[in-house]
Amino acid sequence: MAQAKSSILERSADKAAALTPARMSRSIKGLSDRAVAWWFIAPTIILLLAINIFPLIWAVKLSFTNYKANRLNAVVKDVGLRNYERILTDPDIWLAMQATAHFVFWTIFLQTLIGFALAYLIDRKFRGHAFWTTIILIPMMLSPAVVGNFWRFLYQPQIGLFNYIVTFFTGAEPSSFQMLGSVDLAPWAIVIVDTWMWTPYVMLICLAGLRSIPDYIYEAAEVDRASNWRRFWSITLPMALPFIMLAVLFRGIENFKMFDMVTLLTGGGPGSTTEVASITLKREAFEKWRTGYSSAFAIILFVAVFGLANIYVKALNRVKQR
Amino acid sequence: MADVSLRSVSKRFGKVSAITELSIDIADGEFVVLLGPTGAGKSTTLRLIAGLEKPDQGTVFIGGQDMTTSAPSQRDVSFVFQQYSLYPHLSVRDNLAFPLKSPAHDLNAVQINARVEYVAQLVQIDHKLDNRSTALSGGEMQRVAIGRALVRDPAIFLMDEPLSSLDAKLRGDLRVELKRIQTELGATLLYVTHDQIEAMTMADRIGILNDGQLVQLGTPREIYENPLNIHVAARLGQPTINLLPVQAIAGIKAPDLASIMGIRTEHLDVMDTQTTGTSGAPDAIGRDLPQSDASALDTVAKLDRVEFLGDQNRLHLSIGEHRLVTLGDGDIEYRVQPGSTLHVRARNALYFDEAGNRV
Numbered sequence: 063m064a065q066a067k068s069s070i071l072e073r074s075a076d077k078a079a080a081l082t083p084a085r086m087s088r089s090i091k092g093l094s095d096r097a098v099a100w101w102f103i104a105p106t107i108i109l110l111l112a113i114n115i116f117p118l119i120w121a122v123k124l125s126f127t128n129y130k131a132n133r134l135n136a137v138v139k140d141v142g143l144r145n146y147e148r149i150l151t152d153p154d155i156w157l158a159m160q161a162t163a164h165f166v167f168w169t170i171f172l173q174t175l176i177g178f179a180l181a182y183l184i185d186r187k188f189r190g191h192a193f194w195t196t197i198i199l200i201p202m203m204l205s206p207a208v209v210g211n212f213w214r215f216l217y218q219p220q221i222g223l224f225n226y227i228v229t230f231f232t233g234a235e236p237s238s239f240q241m242l243g244s245v246d247l248a249p250w251a252i253v254i255v256d257t258w259m260w261t262p263y264v265m266l267i268c269l270a271g272l273r274s275i276p277d278y279i280y281e282a283a284e285v286d287r288a289s290n291w292r293r294f295w296s297i298t299l300p301m302a303l304p305f306i307m308l309a310v311l312f313r314g315i316e317n318f319k320m321f322d323m324v325t326l327l328t329g330g331g332p333g334s335t336t337e338v339a340s341i342t343l344k345r346e347a348f349e350k351w352r353t354g355y356s357s358a359f360a361i362i363l364f365v366a367v368f369g370l371a372n373i374y375v376k377a378l379n380r381v382k383q384r
Numbered sequence: 385m386a387d388v389s390l391r392s393v394s395k396r397f398g399k400v401s402a403i404t405e406l407s408i409d410i411a412d413g414e415f416v417v418l419l420g421p422t423g424a425g426k427s428t429t430l431r432l433i434a435g436l437e438k439p440d441q442g443t444v445f446i447g448g449q450d451m452t453t454s455a456p457s458q459r460d461v462s463f464v465f466q467q468y469s470l471y472p473h474l475s476v477r478d479n480l481a482f483p484l485k486s487p488a489h490d491l492n493a494v495q496i497n498a499r500v501e502y503v504a505q506l507v508q509i510d511h512k513l514d515n516r517s518t519a520l521s522g523g524e525m526q527r528v529a530i531g532r533a534l535v536r537d538p539a540i541f542l543m544d545e546p547l548s549s550l551d552a553k554l555r556g557d558l559r560v561e562l563k564r565i566q567t568e569l570g571a572t573l574l575y576v577t578h579d580q581i582e583a584m585t586m587a588d589r590i591g592i593l594n595d596g597q598l599v600q601l602g603t604p605r606e607i608y609e610n611p612l613n614i615h616v617a618a619r620l621g622q623p624t625i626n627l628l629p630v631q632a633i634a635g636i637k638a639p640d641l642a643s644i645m646g647i648r649t650e651h652l653d654v655m656d657t658q659t660t661g662t663s664g665a666p667d668a669i670g671r672d673l674p675q676s677d678a679s680a681l682d683t684v685a686k687l688d689r690v691e692f693l694g695d696q697n698r699l700h701l702s703i704g705e706h707r708l709v710t711l712g713d714g715d716i717e718y719r720v721q722p723g724s725t726l727h728v729r730a731r732n733a734l735y736f737d738e739a740g741n742r743v
Contacts, residue, residue, distance in 0.1 A: 276467075276469075278465050278467055278469040279469055279471060279472075281436050281456075281463075281465070281469070282463065282465060282469040282471070282532075283471075283482075284436070284455070284456040284457060285434055285436070285456050285457075285461060285462060285463040286462075286482055286483040286486065286532070287456075287457040287460075287483065287486035287488050288457075288482070288486060289457075289486075289487070292485075292486075296471075296474075296482075297471065300473045301472070301473055383516075
């Protein structure tokens, strides 16, 4: 039987070989396997070098100069580390970093908490769970531009649904508070929108984690007389932890460079309360045209994210190996 | 430890009936093996006792108490799963300690540790206590799984083909080990397998399951020597029992209702016809030649093939179109060649009617 099977396979391989156009087979024959492999990945590598690596190196170079992109004829001076020095001592930059940290921390906290809870519920496989999964995923599928404009309407003090709902539950006047206009509320308004949009994504990853735990592990725990609570703490959570950590990593990197939603909702205001790092960066680079200065800032951000992500991935690998 | 009884238990999965009207009594301290082909309902029976499945009908008694609707944690059973089912993120030590950390056991850390070390020695895994449970070989994982069951003192141990994924040598070692541990602890143990050697060597009693029904329950010897039907007869014995239609072969004298004759390989004696012819005294190939039953087979067969197994040979014979297998000495191929004609004679034949039931 096995012999018959293999001979059929061989025959079809021969057929496929015979059907390959002579021109193609000849030109492939002229190259080694390694050379063919290089040809296949060359376009990607060239593209990557051209639009990622080269600009990065160029930005590093610019960060040591006083170059301004809107004054092409001005003399470019080498300023050494002055840009870096000024950034790290600039109180406005530190405010932006604080706004970013606030945003990143709370979005990750809420998204992980709610996302995992939703995944845990969906994983119960109740009637219609597939339908509800799809419904929950909808916000994630929308474009940030749509979501941003959509929530500006929801947050509208007079006619916005959000204010109306808050009124319904608390009795406060709808126009007595402005989610996007108030210094205290605006940072939270953005956290709410990002959480609304990206919790489904975290849920999906957590769900994959929960589904990866085989049923017989739970059966073994049940026979071993572990309570529901203990089953959750000593099996569900530790076994899903690598997935949860992965979701946190993705959302963390993504939100560290958050730009679109903040621009659409508040544009960094009121004042500079929601001005996260990438908004500051954009202002410095394309409104004040301090190209050298903003390059230095970009490099600092890059190193920070890269460093944090690396430490985090090491921790993730340790958890996975456990 | 406790006794366990099932009273006419039935279980269906959708349209498939897994268990039909199954009743079985397992005495305190008894080692019962359920033997049957895939899909016979062996695992379902275990899962019903553990409470991982609820029966559609019938009652499950553990230690005299009706446990039919109780949750697994209330039943005080321990289960060894076929797929090991170790907790992959825990060390061997934590895996073994897991059942002891239930509030049902009021043990402190020192007592738990002592118990874990004792069991680890019992299943010979004490040198790897601090390994991650996923960094073990298959045999080691299975020993941890067995250890995790043994660490408690449950009403009954349930084991679902615990040795089936191991290599032959380890299976043999663990088989002996498991029987020793069970005797030492005086444990009640229900063990599921499709391996007849495991069943024969370990069981106090064997239950033969087929199509969700308990066909026969008895000691290994009872089951082997006195099978109730063809299915049971064919389940035990290596090579399997030879089955011949009574009418098909001239010279068979059988009881009236018998339509099939079953001859175990050790009851099928072979003689070289040449030797019989010249000396008049039959020269037995294999073993001493006793008198044949008056009713049994006594005819001539062709030797098709000899399988050399070292200590013995398997002889493949044919009588007309019917094939038989018997055993011979390890050096038999020096005396007879494939293609030669042999005289065969049967003793202690078993007879079955058309439905396959014993006559």
